[in-house]
Amino acid sequence: MRKLFTLIIMVLIILTGCSSISDNNSSESDVIEFNLALENAENTNYYQGAKKMAEEVALATDNQIQINIHAGGTLGGERDTVEQTLMGDLDMAMVSNSVLSNFIPEMNILDRAFLFDNAEQAHTAVDGPVGDLIEEEAENIGLKVVGYMESGYRNIFANRPITSVEDFQGLKIRTMQNQYHMAAFESFGAIPLSLAASEQFTALQQGTVDALENAVSNALAGGYYEIAKDITTIDYAYVFILVTMSEESWEQIPEHLQEPFLEGVKKGYEAQRQYLLEANQEAVEELENLGVTFHEIDQSELRDRYQSIEAEKGFEFDPKWQEAVDEVIGSTNSTE
Numbered sequence: 001m002r003k004l005f006t007l008i009i010m011v012l013i014i015l016t017g018c019s020s021i022s023d024n025n026s027s028e029s030d031v032i033e034f035n036l037a038l039e040n041a042e043n044t045n046y047y048q049g050a051k052k053m054a055e056e057v058a059l060a061t062d063n064q065i066q067i068n069i070h071a072g073g074t075l076g077g078e079r080d081t082v083e084q085t086l087m088g089d090l091d092m093a094m095v096s097n098s099v100l101s102n103f104i105p106e107m108n109i110l111d112r113a114f115l116f117d118n119a120e121q122a123h124t125a126v127d128g129p130v131g132d133l134i135e136e137e138a139e140n141i142g143l144k145v146v147g148y149m150e151s152g153y154r155n156i157f158a159n160r161p162i163t164s165v166e167d168f169q170g171l172k173i174r175t176m177q178n179q180y181h182m183a184a185f186e187s188f189g190a191i192p193l194s195l196a197a198s199e200q201f202t203a204l205q206q207g208t209v210d211a212l213e214n215a216v217s218n219a220l221a222g223g224y225y226e227i228a229k230d231i232t233t234i235d236y237a238y239v240f241i242l243v244t245m246s247e248e249s250w251e252q253i254p255e256h257l258q259e260p261f262l263e264g265v266k267k268g269y270e271a272q273r274q275y276l277l278e279a280n281q282e283a284v285e286e287l288e289n290l291g292v293t294f295h296e297i298d299q300s301e302l303r304d305r306y307q308s309i310e311a312e313k314g315f316e317f318d319p320k321w322q323e324a325v326d327e328v329i330g331s332t333n334s335t336e
Contacts, residue, residue: 034091053268060264147243157228158211187309217279
């Protein structure tokens with residue numbers, strides 16, 4: 001009888017152990033993992049922001065959602081990864097508004113030169129009425145926009161000083177493949193050339209271009225200061241980096257975790273905006289120590305020239321989106 005009792009106890013222990021293992025496996029299988037593509041390298045504030053976002057999402061969802069970051073363009077360029085996300089082959093991608101406007105044409109209003117007077121206006125736009133329009137149109141094409149990081153204002157890194165509009169004459173400058181950005185430099189008298197981000201350093205090094213335009217922190221992170229020893233503050237365009245998801249991936253998130261997930265993403269992109277600010281400030285100090293000279297320029301003349309070419313080329317924008325932008329500008333100006 002004692003042997004039978006002992007045998008029963010052993011069987012119960014084994015069954016309890018199996019049950020525990022089964023429960024643990026079930027818990028692990030409940031973890032949702034998303035792959036996020038990022039074109040920027042790990043030494044940038046964009047990666048830092050993506051990492052913060054992943055940490056906050058894990059914290060907000062009690063580690064039930066994990067985001068794996070693939071930086072440095074290892075999964076492809078921005079357009080490639082957006083297409084993969086649209087097809088459901090990739091969970092998440094970070095993409096500039098200029099690239100996403102190829103899929104949502106109404107977004108091209110954000111590419112207008114000198115659109116926002118300051119960062120507050122830009123943030124109010126995507127965190128408010130303009131962001132609502134972006135998210136609505138994104139869903140219409142099968143994409144979920146969940147956040148707005150940024151590279152902020154773009155300035156000029158050149159192999160010579162640019163301090164007046166006359167200095168733009170004949171200047172070969174690399175821009176994104178964007179008609180509004182290219183039109184801006186054309187109106188200044190420069191020669192805009194569209195090149196992939198990966199080709200910038202070589203083009204500058206070989207003299208294919210004389211200048212680049214980007215956030216100041218990228219002059220340091222990309223090593224462009226080695227050739228472009230003059231940086232001019234022009235603030236001609238404000239660029240957002242949108243955090244996108246495939247519909248299939250979004251639908252994997254249980255309803256009770258959707259809000260915590262979005263809150264985690266928001267904490268991440270708000271942190272990135274601060275990281276960018278700090279990175280730009282630190283970059284200015286370090287670049288000056290490396291022999292880079294910073295210049296100012298009269299932006300009012302450049303703005304007038306751009307507005308003239310915009311009228312000449314007949315650029316038009318969706319009225320609903322123009323109204324949303326005007327609303328933002330009006331509301332922020334009224335509080336100054």
